[in-house]
Each structure stands twice: as structure tokens, then as C-alpha cells.
Amino acid sequence: MTYSSLQVFSAIESVVAAKPSVHLSEVSKVIKVERHSIERSVREATGLSFRKYRQRKILVRAVNLLHTDNPIMDQKTIAFDLGYRSTGSLGRAIKRMTGMTPSQIRREQANGSCLVV
Numbered sequence: 452m453t454y455s456s457l458q459v460f461s462a463i464e465s466v467v468a469a470k471p472s473v474h475l476s477e478v479s480k481v482i483k484v485e486r487h488s489i490e491r492s493v494r495e496a497t498g499l500s501f502r503k504y505r506q507r508k509i510l511v512r513a514v515n516l517l518h519t520d521n522p523i524m525d526q527k528t529i530a531f532d533l534g535y536r537s538t539g540s541l542g543r544a545i546k547r548m549t550g551m552t553p554s555q556i557r558r559e560q561a562n563g564s565c566l567v568v
């Protein structure tokens with residue numbers, strides 16, 4: 452059975468949404484599609500490699516978690532929950548994507564601003 456790139460990408464999005472740190476080989480096993488087909492589908496849909504697409508999804512989730520008022524979700528918890536080994540590496544990645552540090556994002560949120568990523 453063959454699937455369209457859109458069907459494959461939709462399945463990829465579901466897997467990545469459930470586990471943002473998922474590896475390409477895991478996605479391939481879950482959705483039963485060859486790795487090169489996954490790469491092609493992601494590139495067609497987003498213009499990004501699977502790795503960059505997954506990284507962007509992780510960072511968007513991190514920024515959204517930083518926007519919450521939940522005090523339990525400190526930067527360390529967010530970093531480890533999303534597969535980072537340190538808060539510093541997450542902070543650098545967020546700053547590269549948004550131009551803001553996690554602390555700046557939290558302050559903006561506290562002031563009622565909304566960062567769009």
C-alpha cells in the first residue's frame with residue numbers, strides 16, 4: 452500500500468506531537484514507512500529536514516510551556532521533559548529561534564505580551 456506525502460506527513464506530525472524527541476528510526480517503525488519517505492514528506496511539507504522539523508517542534512513546545520503560568524514548569528523541567536540535557540542548551544536554542552532568552556520570554560508573558568513563533 453502506498454501513501455501520499457500528505458498522509459505520511461500527517462502521521463509524522465501525530466508521532467512527533469506525542470513524543471517531540473522521537474528519532475527518525477522510531478517514526479519509521481511506528482508509521483511503517485521507510486526513512487527516506489519520511490524525510491521526503493517532511494521536506495515537501497515544510498522545506499526542512501526531519502531533524503530540523505523535529506527541533507522546531509520541540510522549541511515551539513518549549514516556548515509555549517514558558518508562556519504558561521504554571522510554576523512547576525520551570526526552565527529545568529521543560530528542558531529535561533523535552534529531551535535536553537541542560538537548561539543552557541535549551542536556552543541557546545530558544546534564543547537562536549526567537550532572539551529572546553527563556554527569562555525574557557517569561558517576562559514578556561508576565562507583562563501580557565505574546566511571542567509568536
